[in-house]
Amino acid sequence: MNLKESILVALETLRSHKLRSFLTLLGVIVSVCTLVAVVSLVQGMNQYVSDKIGHLGSNTFLLSQFSIEDHTDQERFMEARKRNKEIRLEDLQYLQEAASLPEQLAASMGHAPIEVKGGTRSLEDVNLAGVTANTLRVAAFEVGQGRYFTPTDEQHRSNVAFVGPDVTRELFPGTDPVGKSINVDGRDYTIVGVATALGNVFGQSQDNFVQVPLATFRKMYGTEGSLQINVLARSVTLLPVTEDEIRMLMRAHRHLHYNDKDTFGIISSDTVMQLWNNLTGAIAAVMVGVSAVFLVVGGIVIMNIMLAAVSERTREIGIRKALGARRKDVLWQFLIESAVISTVGGLLGILVAFIFTLVAGALTPIPFSMPITAVIVAVLVSTIVGLFFGIYPASKAAKLDPIVALRAEA
């Protein structure tokens, strides 16, 4: 029968019982809203993380004591601690000689967050690291003011520092920080350069650091502890073979048997993204499950309301049948009505989710985006739920005997 007629009847029914319609639609609204909001959230977070991890550089990877997988649970970490050895300066020197594929091998060594003093002020929780002079080539930041380290700084173990913009802003507001002196752990360093600002990742400032030459760092804090080596491949396409070369060399250098596990970790932005995607994928799967439950509940509510509509409108069905409506006309009328009601719920759910992403996008740095596929899927799913849960009420309506239906109370 007439599609437009059925849709109009359905919309009229919704309009004439606003509160009832809202309550009917609540299940579908909540479910679609959850679905779309979660997908938007995950999409936004993935975007955010890949943007930020992209800073690692698409053609760099990290050689460190532990791999990402080693951190996935306690047991694996305990095993890895027994197995893995620290990355030593001597490893770096070996790789510098033996590896042919990397463009740069930049090493760094981190320290726990520490207090930095400068002038009359001080700043807590600053990340301190010793780095090789070529670290600039693999770092996300660039030199904003002054200069980066030179091999000479390294050779002389100079007391020089390259700092993030947070540090200079806090310690030397309004003045040129280059050439100023800062004090870390009782030792004075001269600022030779300031990095460009990177901003925040998950609310953590990336600009709150002090770097000193690796040799200076080792003089001050000793040679214990693992290095991290940032490996820069010559190009993105050479990244996998560069990774392979470093792995092979490290295994050979450490005399590992062919079926021994690595005693070091290689972390690329790929593996980080993979881990992240696994995590958000799990969140998304749970939420999709939850919204599926809402959807079933919503569908049952719609079925209930459609059954009520069929018995309320028995007389109408009788009239339509007397005037020539066939079973399938009546069936489709109620199916379409049920689908329209459910679709309206879906659209409202998308609207609520859209408002949610706007608000969340304004309040957090995460770039929420509502994928058009999620919107289409949400609308389709809500329509299908309406159709499915409309089948029983609609077939009940279609089977009504016109004589009986015409006698029903109006």
Add this chain to the structure above:
Amino acid sequence: MATSILDHSSPQAAPGAHSIIRTADLWKIYEMGDQQVAALRGVTVDIARNEYVAIMGPSGSGKSTLMNLIGCLDSPSRGQYWLNGQLVSAMDDDQLAHIRNHEIGFVFQTFNLLARASALHNVELPLIYAGVPPAERAARALEALQKVDLEPRKDHKPNELSGGQRQRVAIARALVNRPSIILADEPTGNLDSTTSNEIMGLLDRLWEQGNTIVLVTHEHDISEYAHRVIYIRDGKVDRDHLTARGERVLAAKPAATP
């Protein structure tokens, strides 16, 4: 068996050739638990095109059952029923729906209009199920409303109309698909006598325009508007005769010509 008052004297063709309604030994048996109740016990009637017939009978006579069968709302347990030359007694639900849509215009005691739809939309309803395109639908519905003088009220909902107006909307709806018969079931049952006369006058006019009218009523006054009365009693045709008006109409009619 009664002869039709408008029987043409042309050579007899297939059964029902001149009849718009022809039933042969119609039975309707209801199962009430393990009991069988026969509401109709062999009804044979013949109604010609452009007749104006009243079906009368006390309640429980089978009058309503007969009306449901004639209206193709139900199927007989036994016997045949031809409507406009089609054997409807053998049809399934959807075929009956099609016949109701094309051949029958219902007028009910309780009007049976869709409460939330405008007069125009109510009249359009049979055309929707006939698959008439929207533009033509509106034009034909408007034309039908003109015939019952309700065109100015086309946008009114039933609750904004008087009882008589509602029944006129229902009559317009009955006419709109140009049916073979207009089946009016106690059309004045919910109306005062003035309005009743109006409605009966309207049915008269429709008859004059060539429509076949079957009126189901238990009111003697109302049945007098018809030209022929079929009395049903105990599920059978009890009497079938012309009314005073029917005699006059027959007398006024020029002798049948081939």
